[in-house]
Amino acid sequence: MALTxxxxxxxxxxxxxxxxxxxxxxxxxxxxxxxKEIYAQVVDDVTGKTIAxxxxxxxxxxxATGTKTEIATLVGKAVAEKALxxxxxxxxxxxxxxxxxxxxxxxxxxxxxxxxxx
Numbered sequence: 630m631a632l633t634x635x636x637x638x639x640x641x642x643x644x645x646x647x648x649x650x651x652x653x654x655x656x657x658x659x660x661x662x663x664x665k666e667i668y669a670q671v672v673d674d675v676t677g678k679t680i681a682x683x684x685x686x687x688x689x690x691x692x693a694t695g696t697k698t699e700i701a702t703l704v705g706k707a708v709a710e711k712a713l714x715x716x717x718x719x720x721x722x723x724x725x726x727x728x729x730x731x732x733x734x735x736x737x738x739x740x741x742x743x744x745x746x747x
Contacts, residue, residue, distance in 0.1 A: 638725075638726040638727070639726065640726075641726040642725055642726030645723060645724065645725075645726060646723065649721050649722075649723045650674045650721070651671075651672050651673050651674040651675070651720075651721060651723075652673065652674070652675055653673055653675060653676070654719070655719050655720060655721055656671045656672055656673045656674075656680055656712075656717055656720055656721070657671070657672050657673075657674060657720065657721045657722075657723045658670075658671050658672075658708070658712075658720045658721070658722050658723060658737075658740065658745070658747070659671075659672055659723045659725060660722075660723065660724055660725045660727065660733055660736060661725055662725070662727055662732055662733060665697075666684060666685045666686055667684065667685050667697070667700070667701045667704055667732055667736060668682070668683075668684040668685070668686075668704075669682065669683055669684070669704055669705065669708040669736055669740075670682035670683075670708070671708060671711075671712045671715075671717060671720060680712060680715050680717055681708055681711035681712040681714075681715050681717070682708065682711070683704050683707035683708035683711060684704060685697075685700050685701070685703075685704055687704075687707065689707070690703050690704060690707060697732055698731060698732050698735045699735070701732040701733070701735045701736040701739065702735045702736065702738065702739035702742075703739065704736055704739065705735065705736040705737060705738065705739025705740035705741075705742075705743070706739040706740065706742060706743040708740060709739070709740040709741075709742075709743030709744055709745045710743055710744075712745060713743070713744055713745070717745075718744065718745065718746055719745070719746045719747065720740075720745055720746070720747045721747060722737055722747045
């Protein structure tokens with residue numbers, strides 16, 4: 630039986646999450662991409678706490694104009710600034726089952742530009 634697009638992504642996500650997990654010293658930058666928006670959060674999986682988050686729905690980002698890829702870069706920069714404020718400078722990147730391409734890649738590059746190391 631054929632898998633749906635979401636079932637296939639969920640399998641890939643589970644495979645990635647077996648290897649990538651967030652600790653207090655090196656939290657995980659998790660990405661969720663919908664057709665319209667993109668969300669990112671820095672998570673400590675040991676305690677189950679979200680350290681920082683940003684999305685394309687945030688007021689300062691949603692007012693920006695540009696392509697979805699350009700907005701993803703802004704989200705990456707915003708989540709990196711919040712993480713640095715919280716004392717996190719090194720992370721593990723969790724692409725969430727998506728290809729490292731397009732919006733996911735631009736979010737990661739935006740986070741690197743703003744000072745996160747991964």
